[in-house]
Amino acid sequence: MRIQVRNFNLRYTLECGQFFRYTPHGDGYIVQVRDSVLWLAQHKDALTVKGSSRAYVRRLLRLDDDIHAIEQALSGDMTIIRLMRQYPGLRLMRQDPWECLVSYVCSAAANIPKIRGNIQALAQAFGKPIKYNGETHYTFPPPGSLSCAETIRACKTGYRTPYVCRINEMVNDAALRRIGKLPYEQAVERLMQLPGVGRKIADCVLLFSLDHDEAFPIDTRIRGIMRKLYFRNKTVSDSRIRQFAEQRFGAYAGYAQQYLYVYAGQR
DNA sequence: ATCCAGGGGGATT
DNA sequence: AATCCCCATGGA
Numbered sequence: 610m611r612i613q614v615r616n617f618n619l620r621y622t623l624e625c626g627q628f629f630r631y632t633p634h635g636d637g638y639i640v641q642v643r644d645s646v647l648w649l650a651q652h653k654d655a656l657t658v659k660g661s662s663r664a665y666v667r668r669l670l671r672l673d674d675d676i677h678a679i680e681q682a683l684s685g686d687m688t689i690i691r692l693m694r695q696y697p698g699l700r701l702m703r704q705d706p707w708e709c710l711v712s713y714v715c716s717a718a719a720n721i722p723k724i725r726g727n728i729q730a731l732a733q734a735f736g737k738p739i740k741y742n743g744e745t746h747y748t749f750p751p752p753g754s755l756s757c758a759e760t761i762r763a764c765k766t767g768y769r770t771p772y773v774c775r776i777n778e779m780v781n782d783a784a785l786r787r788i789g790k791l792p793y794e795q796a797v798e799r800l801m802q803l804p805g806v807g808r809k810i811a812d813c814v815l816l817f818s819l820d821h822d823e824a825f826p827i828d829t830r831i832r833g834i835m836r837k838l839y840f841r842n843k844t845v846s847d848s849r850i851r852q853f854a855e856q857r858f859g860a861y862a863g864y865a866q867q868y869l870y871v872y873a874g875q876r
Numbered sequence: 877a878t879c880c881a882g883g884g885g886g887a888t889t
Numbered sequence: 890a891a892t893c894c895c896c897a898t899g900g901a
Contacts, residue, residue, distance in 0.1 A: 713897095714897095716896095716897080717896075717897040717898060718882080718883085718884095718895075718896035718897045718898075719883085719884075719885090719895095719896070719897085720884095720885075720886085720895080720896080722885080722886095723883095723884065723885065726884095726885095765883075765884065765885095766883085767882070767883030767884065768881080768882040768883060768898095769882090769883085769897095769898090770883095772898085804898090804899085805897085805898065805899085806897095806898085807897060807898050807899080808897090808898095809897060809898090810897070810898085828896080828897080829895085829896070829897090
């Protein structure tokens with residue numbers, strides 16, 4: 610199945626650090642989300658999809674986002690505009706909220722290869738096997754199923770293990786959807802009530818799975834590049850950075866953040 | 877506010 | 890082979 614796309618780049622979108630369950634395969638990628646396994650490849654403005662529907666992929670990759678409106682909204686900042694031209698087609702994704710939450714709780718004080726290992730191991734230990742193209746993949750376990758602490762710990766989640774365990778009994782898909790519908794600050798507050806979820810992880814979940822494009826996750830990489838670009842390398846608190854981002858980038862601060870993140874990453 | 881434990885992985889010695 | 894460093898959160 611094919612989808613015509615515009616202003617979209619699959620590689621930038623999958624590899625920019627927001628999403629963990631993809632593997633290069635052939636001239637495309639195998640992508641896993643909750644219970645789905647699909648294969649995606651891009652040639653020019655044609656996206657080829659196997660194993661999923663057009664509607665599902667449009668939703669996952671936010672193909673209906675109005676890039677021009679986003680560019681317009683961020684046009685007050687030449688750095689961001691330049692980065693949007695440098696990485697054309699880099700989109701935020703709309704991940705599964707539960708899988709995104711668990712992934713980012715595991716991400717605390719970790720790095721991308723380690724997080725990928727955690728998620729893969731959790732899926733293998735708790736998920737259901739599914740065949741795709743003769744290969745066995747594993748679904749991501751639903752809320753309520755991550756209850757055995759020892760098994761979770763064996764997935765090398767370390768001190769995050771009790772967080773995963775408790776979150777597993779504190780939320781479900783419907784609760785996350787409801788949180789996502791709250792105004793941004795209230796949603797942050799609610800997510801931060803979960804153990805192991807601080808401001809950064811709350812912002813990641815809101816941005817990458819719950820359509821809160823105003824969220825601006827601040828990790829060390831973003832902190833560093835923000836200081837360098839906007840604070841003359843001076844030490845500034847996260848709340849100052851957040852305040853600056855809010856007034857400079859506004860409703861699409863999260864998009865700005867993702868461009869800054871890749872930019873800061875490759876040097 | 878400031879400090880530091882925590883687990884695992886990578887780099888350095 | 891031992892040691893150092895990184896890192897988001899939570900608790901002291």
